[in-house]
Amino acid sequence: MMMYSGQLRKMAVSAQPGETAQYSLQLAEQPLQLNEFIGRRVTLSYQGQINCVHCQAKTNKSFNQGYCYRCLITLARCDSCIIKPELCHYHEGTCREPRWGEENCFAPHFVYLANTGNLKVGITRHVSAGVSSRWIDQGATQAIAMLQVNDRLTSGKVEMICKQHVADKTNWRTMLKGEPEKLDMAAQRDYLLEKIKQELALLSHDHSAFDYSIIDSKPIDIDFPVEQYPVKIKSLNLDKTASFSGVLKGIKGQYWLLDDDRVINIRKFAGYQVDLSVEE
Structure with a gap:
């Protein structure tokens, strides 16, 4: 033992x-x-x-997956804008930890699609060797990076546009029930990009600093160490x-x-x- x-x-x-x-x-x-x-x-x-x-x-009591109440209300990583990046308020001068925000929020972010039992849209900062740890954390068996933007706030605005067409939540029960049906992730990406083309153009028109690039990447398949599903x-x-x-x-x-x-x-x-x- x-x-x-x-x-x-x-x-x-x-x-x-x-x-x-x-x-x-x-x-x-x-x-x-x-x-x-x-x-x-x-x-x-x-x-x-x-x-x-x-x-x-x-x-x-643990708050926000491991924090005490004092840290919950003082740390930038526990602020509501971490869950809803479109609510980033750094530009208003009210970020709880400006240096932390500069290091973590003012870096390139990726907007992606993932298959977690249902198709979902999300954002991530890192796609190391083509795989984001966020995809694994969410139990995604397939994923594909779709867009790259300059910062977290912008990624949140793009995600809000995508949410009009694709869910942004993982149903954890569905994710744990077994291997989901395979999707044509490249086709799903191309379909969504076409659907949001006008909204992206409007966002670019309304915000001069808005910039994005479409990523022509291949879909990633992810296997999990599972011998038996519940x-x-x-x-x-x-x-x-x-x-x-x-x-x-x-x-x-x-x-x-x-x-x-x-x-x-x-x-x-x-x-x-x-x-x-x-x-x-």
């Missing part, structure tokens, strides 16, 4: 086109390669303590079920999939102090 203890964090992800997504989790000083645990029985136990993932202060999904909550055991049958998005149809969103419980045991 292998034993680990530490603070839960969002699982780190990586993938190369055509390869299975790789997951890792840092518990204390232990970097755990989670793909190696699939097929083994795991036990995760919440110790009853939560520490903010930013300042490490003890908190009775039939009837039952979601685990560490606040209600402090300890659970089961055979880890797969990882998709930020979810662990167990052999008895139970699933847990690891990212949701970032900041929780836990013990993890894994049968050898």
Whole structure:
């Protein structure tokens, strides 16, 4: 039996086109390669303590996936414009952390389409080796970059235009039920670009600084380390079920999939102090 203890964090992800997504989790000083645990029985136990993932202060409640209330209301990364980039207010001089905003929001952003069980539009900052970690986090089995813009605010405005034609949310239950039907992502991209052509022209006319470029990239297929999908999904909550055991049958998005149809969103419980045991 292998034993680990530490603070839960969002699982780190990586993938190369055509390869299975790789997951890792840092518990204390232990970097755990989670793909190696699939097929083994795991036990995760919440110790009853939560520490903010930013300042490490003890908190009775986790906000925004791991932050204490003080950080929730003071950090730029916890502001509403992170969820809704079209609400960026840096230009109004009210950014909570101007330097953080300059480093993270004033960089090229990509508008993309992904297949997470349904077609969705989204934005991301990084498309390393053709794959964005955001696509893996969302459990996308297919994705394609569509447009590149200069900053986060602009990406939010373009996303708002796209949302008139394509959803911007992932249905996590649909995503976890199995492999979705394959889509012709290049055709979907071309169709959407044609649909929003006039709106992009109007946005360019109304905002002199608006600039974008169409990306002629190939669709990316992403495989996930899943041996068995749940039939009837039952979601685990560490606040209600402090300890659970089961055979880890797969990882998709930020979810662990167990052999008895139970699933847990690891990212949701970032900041929780836990013990993890894994049968050898």
